[in-house]
Amino acid sequence: MNGRLGVLGYGQMAQSMVRAWLDGGCLQPEQVVACVRDHARAGALCQRDGVAVGVDLRPVLTADHVVLACKPQQLQTVLEIRAALDPPPREGQGLVMSILAGVSLGRLQAAFPRRPCVRAVPNIACRVRAGLTGLAMATGVSPEQRELATALFAVLGQVEHVNEAQMDAFLALAASGPALVAVMMEALADGGVAAGLPRVQANTIAQVMVDGSTALLRKEQLAPSALKEAVCSPGGTSIAAVAELERRSFRAALMDAILAAQRRCRELG
Numbered sequence: 001m002n003g004r005l006g007v008l009g010y011g012q013m014a015q016s017m018v019r020a021w022l023d024g025g026c027l028q029p030e031q032v033v034a035c036v037r038d039h040a041r042a043g044a045l046c047q048r049d050g051v052a053v054g055v056d057l058r059p060v061l062t063a064d065h066v067v068l069a070c071k072p073q074q075l076q077t078v079l080e081i082r083a084a085l086d087p088p089p090r091e092g093q094g095l096v097m098s099i100l101a102g103v104s105l106g107r108l109q110a111a112f113p114r115r116p117c118v119r120a121v122p123n124i125a126c127r128v129r130a131g132l133t134g135l136a137m138a139t140g141v142s143p144e145q146r147e148l149a150t151a152l153f154a155v156l157g158q159v160e161h162v163n164e165a166q167m168d169a170f171l172a173l174a175a176s177g178p179a180l181v182a183v184m185m186e187a188l189a190d191g192g193v194a195a196g197l198p199r200v201q202a203n204t205i206a207q208v209m210v211d212g213s214t215a216l217l218r219k220e221q222l223a224p225s226a227l228k229e230a231v232c233s234p235g236g237t238s239i240a241a242v243a244e245l246e247r248r249s250f251r252a253a254l255m256d257a258i259l260a261a262q263r264r265c266r267e268l269g
């Protein structure tokens with residue numbers, strides 16, 4: 001990427017993304033200028049990551065491109081702080097790439113009328129560059145800017161272009177999904193312990209079993225139902241386990257969990 005990248009909010013997600021961009025060689029440390037609220041944290045992050053981190057919005061807003069990475073609930077305050085800057089900053093005309101859950105392109109574009117806006121929904125696996133990011137572009141985004149945003153997020157893993165109307169659904173599945181998988185793996189390991197395995201071994205088994213199952217699904221391009229059928233022999237152990245899940249409405253609980261995440265995403269916007 002050419003030019004400077006302003007990062008508004010340098011928390012968990014922004015740090016993972018910037019680190020991956022630096023490691024991937026598409027950004028140099030001197031191109032990044034980030035801001036947080038807390039002076040002491042800014043100093044520590046600056047020292048740790050070798051990028052400029054301060055508490056001033058101005059250098060972030062005047063950078064060529066901006067990543068918005070505060071919490072959605074913090075956006076209003078950020079905009080009020082920006083409106084009170086005297087003299088007003090000379091903002092650039094490059095992209096605003098927002099990762100704020102639930103905040104629509106319409107709201108972003110109204111807040112940054114001079115800049116073309118992109119709404120991005122990355123997930124936490126971006127930290128190890130095995131992420132998944134949904135991207136939706138405002139109408140003013142040029143083909144070159146679309147390519148730039150796609151290339152930046154592709155460094156973090158797979159990119160899916162998504163209609164904005166489907167962004168909440170994408171977020172619920174792709175970005176909240178890792179929490180559901182983690183809860184499921186924790187519970188599976190607990191089951192292993194209940195069945196008599198030592199804790200550490202149960203955790204390892206749950207992890208390797210999930211890794212292997214997803215590798216098989218991917219390599220053989222199997223539908224999940226085909227994998228289930230392949231494992232469940234007549235009158236066997238696996239179908240007994242599946243029957244127990246069905247009695248407890250496991251599938252309905254997962255479907256409702258995704259719908260709850262989607263509802264919450266809409267509330268946050």
Ligand SMILES: NC(=O)c1ccc[n+]([C@@H]2O[C@H](COP(=O)([O-])OP(=O)(O)OC[C@H]3O[C@@H](n4cnc5c(N)ncnc54)[C@H](OP(=O)(O)O)[C@@H]3O)[C@@H](O)[C@H]2O)c1
Pocket residue numbers: 008009010011012013014035036037038041069070071072074077078081099100101121122123124175
């Ligand atoms: N976590 C996920 O898996 C995930 C997935 C997809 C999208 N997202 C989205 O990513 C965004 C960030 O999430 P996160 O978990 O990284 O949050 P976080 O760790 O709380 O980071 C928020 C950052 O914003 C900064 N900030 C807040 N108000 C500010 C202000 N007025 N001026 C300057 N900086 C300000 C905070 O500064 P301080 O550190 O000083 O408080 C902090 O660095 C959210 O909008 C979320 O919806 C998260």
